[in-house]
């Protein structure tokens with residue numbers, strides 16, 4: 001297959017860097033353009049992520065490859081989208097609102113931003129969960145007169161929750177969901193990010209707009225698409241989102257009231273069986289297991305479990321009956337927020353869209 005030309009927008013930020021880490025040596029894609037704000041424009045990429053004190057602000061565990069380090073960073077506002085086959089965007093919502101529709105006139109956009117997530121004709125994809133919502137792509141193109149399209153991935157906290165609810169929803173039905181998250185620092189991005197003085201020795205019990213995003217997005221992702229419209233899943237989701245002093249990966253304590261009673265063993269089996277058909281397609285970024293169930297009562301832990309299968313597997317443990325809810329089940333999950341929850345999840349979506357002929 002001839003490689004598709006791709007641009008990464010917001011390439012200097014936390015999620016943008018993760019896109020570059022996932023794109024190094026990628027079999028489907030070659031990076032031909034990088035862009036960020038006018039602050040970085042005109043610099044070589046290596047220079048753009050080296051601050052005025054000389055500190056090299058590359059946050060990924062994977063090394064930055066020379067091929068990307070020497071690319072010129074363009075001003076995202078002036079990028080000619082028609083020169084590439086696909087655009088990955090990793091900018092804040094306000095910038096995305098302006099940039100993404102401009103790019104989508106000619107070119108598909110896979111986005112980590114929330115700007116378009118709540119529009120009726122825009123799917124929020126999680127690999128293996130709701131890729132059948134791709135039928136909305138032609139609807140979106142027709143509605144907006146675009147040759148391209150915009151497909152966002154969810155908020156990084158939604159990803160692990162919706163991924164683990166999907167097998168329960170399909171097998172047993174869901175009546176209601178309660179969730180408390182313990183979220184990593186990297187989820188707040190590089191600028192302004194979280195201040196060390198605020199988070200060391202501490203837990204911050206509020207992340208602006210996060211709880212609303214988790215509640216709305218989960219219902220949309222697990223919603224049913226018919227006649228070009230997604231009917232959101234009807235069960236209520238109640239979330240409390242907190243920030244904890246962990247670098248990467250969100251931990252979530254989840255309580256689910258099922259429609260149909262299920263034993264702990266049946267629930268674990270539903271998690272284990274989930275996503276096998278999707279994984280069998282062997283897309284380059286896909287893990288062999290979308291959900292891994294651990295029996296160790298002290299797991300999952302962010303430090304020990306976040307990197308399972310390159311950060312693409314959601315780890316679930318402490319699966320127990322919950323006696324406060326009707327047909328209650330509770331569990332703890334760990335999901336890598338910048339891998340499956342952002343750039344690498346977006347990469348897997350893009351691989352699927354190439355396979356389906358959308359890109």
Ligand SMILES: NC(=O)c1ccc[n+]([C@@H]2O[C@H](COP(=O)([O-])OP(=O)(O)OC[C@H]3O[C@@H](n4cnc5c(N)ncnc54)[C@H](OP(=O)(O)O)[C@@H]3O)[C@@H](O)[C@H]2O)c1
Nearest residue numbers: 010012013014015036037040090091113187189190191342
């Ligand atoms: N971090 C995560 O775990 C995560 C997970 C899921 C989704 N997301 C989403 O991904 C997006 C990026 O988040 P992040 O954490 O990577 O943020 P970040 O580290 O603060 O990076 C922001 C990026 O956007 C660029 N930028 C800022 N203003 C711009 C403008 N007006 N035009 C073009 N580029 C502009 C910045 O470029 P300069 O360097 O030139 O300023 C930088 O490359 C957000 O929408 C966030 O919600 C993040």
